[in-house]
Amino acid sequence: MTSITIIDEPENPLRRAPLVEGKNNFASVTNIVARVAENRTPKGWYLMFGIAIALLLNLGAMIGYLIFTGVGVWGNNIPVGWGWPIVNFVFWIGIGHAGTLISAVLFLFRQKWRTSINRASEAMTIFAVMAAGIFPAIHVGRIWVIYWVFPIPNQMLLWPNFKSPLLWDVFAVSTYFTVSTLFWFVGLIPDLATFRDRAARAGRTIAARAYGIFAFGWHGSNRHWVNYEKAYLILAALSTPLVLSVHSIVSFDFAVSLVPGWHTTIFPPYFVAGAIFSGFGMVLTLMIPARKWLGLHELVTLNHLDNIAKILLLTGSMVGYAYGLEFFIAWYSGNEYEQFCFINRAFGPYGWAYWIMVSCNVISPQFFWFRSIRRNPTLLFIISIFVNIGMWFERFVIVVTSLARDFLPSSWGYFSPTIIDVLTYIGSFGLFFTFFLLFCRFLPILAISELKGVMPEANPHHGHDQGHGQDHASGHNKAH
């Protein structure tokens, strides 16, 4: 049993804290990450995987029931034609934004601490987008003609209507899924080569073959690295506007309509801030247990969790500002439907949902002003759960309250979900966790080659004096 050193030193802005803690070198970093996939499967993994598979089967059963019976199995009914499926879609796609944000935006801003969490967050993104994509697809009702949303010839001799934001969404989400998957795969190649070589050395031929095929014959050649790094940079530069565009376009699904409470120009930035908030919330929910159970304390350090908490504080406050501003603009617009809509949200029949949303999204991240809370994994984990709950309720409030009471009081209604709604939503967690657990078991869950690249020894002008390990600048001067 190796002892684990946990350094609880706050980051000094003038002198960067080490990104990899403890007495680690390149080989030990490889070991820490590779042993997760090489050790015997822990019993706890089987237990969690069993639960996840059961939930996934439940999702399949619910979708089957829906297709055979029709969308009447859900609580969706006029006036609330968009119920839980669209709430769940926006919830999952929002979670799917943190991965690319961490990979791309933090990469462009040279935030090196991203290296320890980017791989798992990208995986989370892909699985969350998969869970998201199911909902609009099954929501169309006649799922067997879902291909009508794509610009391919069909029996109606009719092309898609490119003026519809719902169609923009098809392009945005499928592009986002494809590009995130490519970005993730490109990042995985050098680490799959590491796994291949370790498996080959240990005589595990089947594993070596399997990793080897996906490693594409990578052998760390500098001629390859040159193009690889360029491709990575370009993908980061493409993904940054992409990630902003995807949630903006998701918000157009609402904002381009005329429904009070939806028809607002604040939606794109407000949705993007909320997406980043919920995504980082889910990163904490996943990484805190993973870090503990898989022994990654020295690579995913308290400083990293601290940084994530700061981003949650920032984006949570931005979301809170947007909630306030919506009220202000509703009052300032002088439009009585708009004004009613917002008063109804906070004090109407769905007031309970509104105040759950405000408590979870605006109040709970305010605890992150305190350093002791930002550096306490247990509290971070609890607050991250509140963030997940709050962001689901945000989408519920937006989708349901706006539709339930629109222009004509005679057509008002109250939405109640059915048990099928609930089971389908829970089933989507089964899909997400089945893939995430498989990823944790078989793939490098941290970006090994990137982690090595941010260690002080990686600098070719570092010299051999470990004492100045953190001091890049002085190492540089010595060489010249």
Next chain:
Amino acid sequence: MTTYWGVVAEFDSAAAIYKAAEQTTQKGYSRVDSHTPFPVHGIDKALGHGPSHLGWLVVCCGATGIFLAQLMMWWMNAVDYPMWVAGKEPYWWPSTIPVTFELMVLLSAFGAVFGMFGINKLPRLHHPIFSHSTIERATDDRFFLSIEASDAKFDRTETKKFLESIGGKHVELVED
């Protein structure tokens, strides 16, 4: 007679491979490459490798994406089956922007990823260098320098001796 792909030597650290790369190119070798667990920054210059040209390929792919998106939406909604929706003309440029942007990003990303594989000639599941006895550590914690047999200055014994003289370990001739 066996033909050789080149000579491969192992080094301990990023600093060591950087120095070795400089010495090798200064000695006049030109077909030199390093094989490292992560990109060692600045080694391109020491090895005499030029910058990547991938960017130009991606620009072309992005432009193609914009063009195809516009062509598709114009032809489908204004030519083949004109559609009047929301009082807007069949082809109305502002509503084409989101899809145009997404297709630009999609094709650029394909260009970046598949272009990178193409330029690197990957996937190539076998490579002569894999027969070196310790090369599996190139993806772990060791740094390798290779001089290819196609180098004009390559000589089986001299090149091997040279790599040993600059501190290389496990200096081996690798068969093609």
